[in-house]
Amino acid sequence: MSRALRTEAGAIGIETLGMTMRFGEFTALDDVSITVPAGSFHALLGENGAGKSTLVKCIMGFYRATAGELLVAGQEARMTDPRVAQALGLGMVYQHFTLVPSLTAAENLVISRADAPAVIDWRRERARLAAFMETMPFKVPLEQPVSRLAAGEKQKLEILKQLYLGNRFLILDEPTSVLTPDEADEVLGHVRGLTEAGEITVLMITHKFREVTAFADAVSILRRGRHVGGGKVGEISVEEMSRAMMGKAPEVSKRARAGTERREVMRLRGVRAQDRTGLKSIEIEDVALNSGEILGIAGISGNGQMELMEVLTGQRRTMGGEITVKGAPFGATRAEARTHRMRYLPEEPLRNACAPRMSVAENLAFRIFDEGRNGKPAFWKNDRAIARNATTLIEGFKVKTASPAARIASLSGGNVQRAVLGRELTGEVDALIVSNPCFGLDFAAVSTIRDRLMAARNAGTAILLISEDLDEIMELSDRILVMSEGQIAFETPVETADIGEIGRHMAGHGE
Ligand SMILES: Nc1ncnc2c1ncn2[C@@H]1O[C@H](COP(=O)(O)OP(=O)(O)OP(=O)(O)O)[C@@H](O)[C@H]1O
Ligand SMILES: [Mg+2]
16 A cells, blocks of 8 residues: 555545535535645644634534545545544544543543443553553653643643544644643654654644644645645745735734823732632732733643633632722622723633624624613613624624624634624723633734734723733733742743743742
């Protein structure tokens, strides 16, 4: 068999022929043909809504393509069901982890097998796992609960799990978005090694050009559902890639920081709350957020940032301490947030800030629907205002949607993010609390969103920016705090900030 179809070590190549996917009138994928030879590392690029996830869902059998064929190791495969993909050795690693946090790595691997027996003979399974691990080029601690592993370890474990399941063609959907840059390089380095050894073939969705040029062999680019370009890495420049993605040369944004008057908008003193596990707590000693500044909170995911966000949005009870807004006690109710003109962009906005079954227009109207004239509550829905508001925000934030009446859950991940941020940034906003606002966005959208945040800051909004992306924190913040083990471990103004020092505090060994 030729190398393109299957390597000696077992990696499988795939090919799509004229893959097409329609959702009603809307064509999400239009006649896409790509070839991913066995043992290669292929990148898939495209703006938010370009059709990347749709393409891989068709390959994996989560969607039944409207038209087109899939060849797996040269044979036509009928992807009627995700189990077919598994049986053929196709596997997928998602952006978010799918491991069970309270189980150990070993337990996670064993239970993930479709043929896992009802009663597990752990002695035998451990021996089997140990033998498997011997053949792997990298290791993960097997006997600790997954919740104790760092993000990079978890992502490595997700990949090991696929290999353990016998999958030889892996789709990685933005695998590094939850990793630090060092972790990302390490994980992708291992993936690269496995493709070079002919153990696996990889198709990776990413928004990061650096990952494409540093690790991939070839790239395919989608725009509006069409395959618009690609080629061998090294033969295609970053400029050509971004032009193919957007249909035009990328704009370079100049983001000016304007000096504004600083007033204290929000203050947290001795605020304590339980963390997700209920075993530990977070404690914020004294943090003030001022108007016209971006206060960045850096930290590795899982160090209490999520809990802090929940406290500020009224989704988690505090066990002590005090939050004040403009000097008055603040209990994070919806009414208070409205009075103080506070807005939020939580993580995973589809789950935490949307009504998934409602339309895009309705979701965009959450801030206005019960507001009548002069901002007083109205007791009926103003359909015309809702439509006008939707059109403005869809245009202003370039939300790609079939129509304002489409369900928000049908939008691509990046477009949900844009829609929610558009909604939260509209009107006069005194304080904005955001968590990983650019997670999963394409680079053009990242640039737009960061421009908007800076513009809001320059207009006097106080912004609390919780982010795992250190580049983002450095780019936008006026002051930087580091959160570690539920506490603020470090503070520095951006002018004198040192990345290495921040990194050490993030990792929990500052002094
Ligand atoms: N189940 C669905 N019903 C209707 N439309 C859909 C559905 N799934 C996807 N779409 C539409 O198809 C288009 C492509 O979506 P897809 O999720 O493939 O984009 P993507 O390239 O993965 O984007 P992102 O980078 O934001 O994740 C989008 O316009 C989206 O609204
Ligand atoms: Mg996607």
